[in-house]
Each structure stands twice: as C-alpha cells, then as structure tokens.
Amino acid sequence: MPALRDNSGLLLALAVVLLLPLLLQSGTLATEVLVYALAVLGCNLLLGYTGLLSFGQGVFFGMGSYAVGILLTRAGMPLMAAVLLSIVIGAGVAALIGWFAIRQRGTYFVMLTLAFAQMFYFLAYSLPGWTGGDNGLLGIPRPPLSLGGLASVPLDTPWRFYSFVAVVFLLTFWLLHRVTTSVFGRTLLAIRENEARARAVGYDTRLFKLAVFAISGAVTALAGALHAMMTGIAPLSNIEYHTSEMILVMTVIGGTGNLFASLLGAAFYVLAADWLSTLWPRWLLLLGLLLIGVSLFMHKGLWGVGQGLWQWATGRVRAGRPAVREQSL
Amino acid sequence: MSPATTMATSPRPGADQDVASAGAMQPLLDARGVVKRYGKFTALNGVDLRVMPGTVHSVIGPNGAGKTTLFHTLTGTVPVSAGRIVFNGQDITREPDNVRVRRGIARSFQVTSLFGNLSVRENLRLAVQGAHPSGAFDMWHAPGRRAGIDALVDTILERLGLHARGAEAAGALSHGQQRRLEVGMALAARPRAIFLDEPTSGMGVDDLDGMKALIRGLATDHTVLLIEHNMNIVMDISDTITVMQQGRVLVEGAPAAIRDDPRVRAAYLGNMITGGQR
Numbered sequence: 058m059p060a061l062r063d064n065s066g067l068l069l070a071l072a073v074v075l076l077l078p079l080l081l082q083s084g085t086l087a088t089e090v091l092v093y094a095l096a097v098l099g100c101n102l103l104l105g106y107t108g109l110l111s112f113g114q115g116v117f118f119g120m121g122s123y124a125v126g127i128l129l130t131r132a133g134m135p136l137m138a139a140v141l142l143s144i145v146i147g148a149g150v151a152a153l154i155g156w157f158a159i160r161q162r163g164t165y166f167v168m169l170t171l172a173f174a175q176m177f178y179f180l181a182y183s184l185p186g187w188t189g190g191d192n193g194l195l196g197i198p199r200p201p202l203s204l205g206g207l208a209s210v211p212l213d214t215p216w217r218f219y220s221f222v223a224v225v226f227l228l229t230f231w232l233l234h235r236v237t238t239s240v241f242g243r244t245l246l247a248i249r250e251n252e253a254r255a256r257a258v259g260y261d262t263r264l265f266k267l268a269v270f271a272i273s274g275a276v277t278a279l280a281g282a283l284h285a286m287m288t289g290i291a292p293l294s295n296i297e298y299h300t301s302e303m304i305l306v307m308t309v310i311g312g313t314g315n316l317f318a319s320l321l322g323a324a325f326y327v328l329a330a331d332w333l334s335t336l337w338p339r340w341l342l343l344l345g346l347l348l349i350g351v352s353l354f355m356h357k358g359l360w361g362v363g364q365g366l367w368q369w370a371t372g373r374v375r376a377g378r379p380a381v382r383e384q385s386l
Numbered sequence: 387m388s389p390a391t392t393m394a395t396s397p398r399p400g401a402d403q404d405v406a407s408a409g410a411m412q413p414l415l416d417a418r419g420v421v422k423r424y425g426k427f428t429a430l431n432g433v434d435l436r437v438m439p440g441t442v443h444s445v446i447g448p449n450g451a452g453k454t455t456l457f458h459t460l461t462g463t464v465p466v467s468a469g470r471i472v473f474n475g476q477d478i479t480r481e482p483d484n485v486r487v488r489r490g491i492a493r494s495f496q497v498t499s500l501f502g503n504l505s506v507r508e509n510l511r512l513a514v515q516g517a518h519p520s521g522a523f524d525m526w527h528a529p530g531r532r533a534g535i536d537a538l539v540d541t542i543l544e545r546l547g548l549h550a551r552g553a554e555a556a557g558a559l560s561h562g563q564q565r566r567l568e569v570g571m572a573l574a575a576r577p578r579a580i581f582l583d584e585p586t587s588g589m590g591v592d593d594l595d596g597m598k599a600l601i602r603g604l605a606t607d608h609t610v611l612l613i614e615h616n617m618n619i620v621m622d623i624s625d626t627i628t629v630m631q632q633g634r635v636l637v638e639g640a641p642a643a644i645r646d647d648p649r650v651r652a653a654y655l656g657n658m659i660t661g662g663q664r
Contacts, residue, residue, distance in 0.1 A: 235525070235526055236525045236526075238528050239524055239525045239526055239527055239528055239529075240515065240521065240522050240523075240524040240525075240527060240528070240529050241522060241523055241524055241525040242525070243508070243512070243528075243529055244512065244515070244522045246501075246504065247501050247504065247512045250501040250502060250503055250504060251499060251500065251501050251502070253499060254495070254499045254500065254501060254571075255501075255512070255516075256482075256483050256484045257461070257463075257483055257484075257487070257493055257495070257499070258487065258492075258512060258513040258516030258517075258571060258574070258575065259484050259487035259488060259513075259516030259517055259519050259575060260484055260516055260519050260522060261484050261519065262484075265522075265523075268523070
C-alpha cells in the first residue's frame, strides 16, 4: 500500500492520459493538454517547490519551439536528436537567465524574469531570418520516430502524435516525481520554507535555485518543442509574455507543490478555453473570476478542492494541516 | 583579561580543568579588530574576541551594544567592514555563512527560524544533511538511505525532549519547544562551536530550566558562544563573559569578576539592564 500511495500521482496521471482519447474527439486538443501540462510542471517546480515566481517561462517555451523548428527545417535532424537538443538549449537559456535572476529575491526576482521575457521576445522579433519574425517559423515537419534504426513509427495523425507525447509526458512526470521526492527535492522545499535558515544549516541556496531553474527550463523547452511539432509552426506568440502568464495561471489554478495538480490545471485551462471560446469570445473574463476565486478561497487550487472532496467523501476530514506538506498527496 | 587567569571561580563543574588545559591551547575562535559599519553608523568598532575550546563564552551588553551584529559577523551572515576572523586555525573572514557550517560553526536564531511546514524530524534531517551539502544534490534517491542520519536525528530528538513530536509540523510546536528545536538545528551539524543568539528569548519561566540544562549539556562536547539577556543563565553556566558597550569590548572575565566589576555595574547591571534577573 505505501508504494501505491507514493506513486498515486503517477497513477492518476496515467489514468488521465488513458482517459483523454476516450473523452475527447480531437487528438490535437488532447495533445495540447499534455503539452501545456509539461510546461506547467516546469513552472510548478519553481513556484510550488522552490517558491520562485518566474515570468520567464514563455522564454523557455518559445526557445524550445524555435530550436526544434530550426533543427528540423534547416539541419534536417532526426526527431529525437532535435527534441533532445531543444531540451539542452532550454536548460542553457534558463541557466543564463537564472544566473542573473536568483541574485535577487521577491519583487526584484520577478522583475528580472519579466525583463528577460521582454528581451527575448524582441530578440525573436528582430531576427526574422531565424525565427520568421511576426509570421513565425513555418513548415515544421513531424518526421517519423526512429527506434534505434530497427523500426520507424510514423507520427503523422493527431492521435499517433498524441501517443508519442503521452509517452514523453509520463516519462517526464516520473522523472520529476523522482526529483521532487529526492534529497534534492526535499532541500528545495526547505529553501521555499525559509531560505535564510537553509543557508544557515549549510546549503548554498543559489546553486540549488540555479539547478532547479535549469531543470524547469529544460522541461518547458520540451513542451515548446512538442507544441511546435503539433502545430507545424513556431509562432512569435510562443515566446510572448502572454505564454508566461498563461503557464503561471494554469499552475496556480491547478495547485502548487503537487505534480498531478499541474496536469489538472493545464487540462482545466485548455479544455475550458476550447469550450468557452466557442460560446463567448470574451471567455477570458470568466477565467478572471475563477482566478479571483482561487486567490481568495482556494490556495491549493483545483487539487486542493479535489483533495477536500475526497477527504469529505471518505469521512477522513481532519482538523489542522498535515505535518509534512509534500507528503500530503 | 585572559579567561585562563579568571576561571578559578567558574561555577560549571569541570570548567577549571577545561580552562587549565585551554590556557596552553590556541583559541578556537580568534576575532581581531572586527569593524562593522552601516553607512555612517559604526555598529562594531574594533572588537577582539578569543573563544577557547571547550568553554561556554557569553557576550552580554545593553541594547544596541553590538552583540547581535558581532554574532552575525562571526557566523558569516553579514560581511565585516574590517578585521580578521580565524576559526580553528583557518581564516574565515571572507567566507559566507553556508561555508562556515562546513568549518564547524553552527548557529541558532534570535527570532525562531525553522522550516515551519515541515516535520520536526525533517527540520533536523535537513540540518544534519546541511553539514554535507554535496549529498543534497542527489536528485534520484529519497532521503533515509543513510542510517547514520536517522540515528543522529533520533539522538537529537531525545536530547531535546521532542521524541514524541517528531512527526508534527515544526510550526505546531509550542514556543518553548520551538526554541529547543532551534538549538537542536545547530546541534545537528555536529559542529565544533555552537553560536546561540538569545536562546531563551520569549520563553516562559517554566521552560527556562530545561533550556539552561540543554545549553549546559551542549558544553560537554562543544564550544558554546552565547548571547543572552537572562543574567541568571549567563552567570550560572558561563566560563567567560565578554561585556560589550557601544560597539566595543568593555571588559572580559569570569562570572564572579564581571558581577563585581564597577565598570560593568555602571554600564549595564546598574541601570541599562535588559532582560535581567528572572
């Protein structure tokens, strides 16, 4: 039973991945849920586990899109090589931005990430030779997946591509589950709780923050790369400030400090946007109301609500907060 | 001025012996001419402090004397403007606080500073791990593979009298228990020297004896530098007392000598007493 409880987040994620094709007609919509869930995982790692509010996530997402686009269209790289290199580029850019940003805390940290977000947006806009400028990088192919030269798996239809993204998503989820429950992950929680104390007991907190920034950049760039392959285009909007904001909103709505909450937040946002935008073009107004609700009444997001309902249903409502937050799945 | 010359009246059992041998030893901590300026304000104006190994060395003084600033410069929380700090033969003047932990310096905070949402055990585990921070970059394994850490955490919990509350969130402990855990966090690094910044601050009368016993217990295998307002505790457990006033050392000596020193009475005990006999 403890093994089941320890891996319950992973099992829930697997259930969602298997359920999406049954519930949704569109393979692209289902893929979009998982792609954004990846980006939200990256953001959650910073906000939920380390207490860092980054407005720079769009930079990593956009860099992933451009990197995979350029590598596939110009260099003609095989799919996996292009994706892996995009991840490395995302980690590198995040380490660069992180190196500056983690020197400050609170408002100034947020401002630094915002400044970098603006800078990279205009950089992408000013280099149309590389990025396609305003039009975006067009015609990004989706080459078949080569399995060590033994077999070639085509990713041409939306559901085939979904299967590929689903495997990548679950693998990443599992890796991040290991990272967040590791000695390293537990140290991040300590930094989130009380950075001065973490330093006083001997941790070089800057180094930890830099490492988690790079991991977050890698995961978010992977999301951006998959997004570009899904749509066949790396648009300028992927590196825009709005993308950072969207990823942050999904993270907060889902709930911070829990990996499955990231999937919940992304699924809720993407599916609500898809449904509401057909009913009312000003649907973002409703999203604003929901964010106000989350900020005022439900700090643990949708995950917290689900957790509360579950406890109520199973009659295990206990007063007080759990002793160790990270174990309170 | 040397502690060795004034220790005959030390109230701590065995302290005479410590200090007799300490007389031949090098000080564990040797701070010379420590200056700390904040803009035009000089908080520390050339402080010398020599802490002998195996002793309880207290720093007292009226509010604003510079005690806490001195504490911060010694633990590396704030950099010095001038001066030199040598610990265990190493020049640590320019080292940040987290590196000084590896040298064997551990500290407690004047205002309780714990990982409030994490369990008491986890607080101590993090403090034990902090002394070997490279292991904390293990991104693959959950904590608990090293039995030594668990055993050490158990020992400390026992010593703090918090064994039954190990699974509770640190933030849910009473104030007195949090103050004890605060000392335990310093103990967890198995340091050479423990720096305690007003460990009894805000504690109720009922908890004071427990804290006094805890600090006295620390002195059996650590060097303790204590900043404390409670004169009862300072006079009872110190081997050496340094009295500070306006960013300088006013006088240094054994408790009895300090109690009878007219300069101290004038500067501190006589009028500007803070904390005082409780």
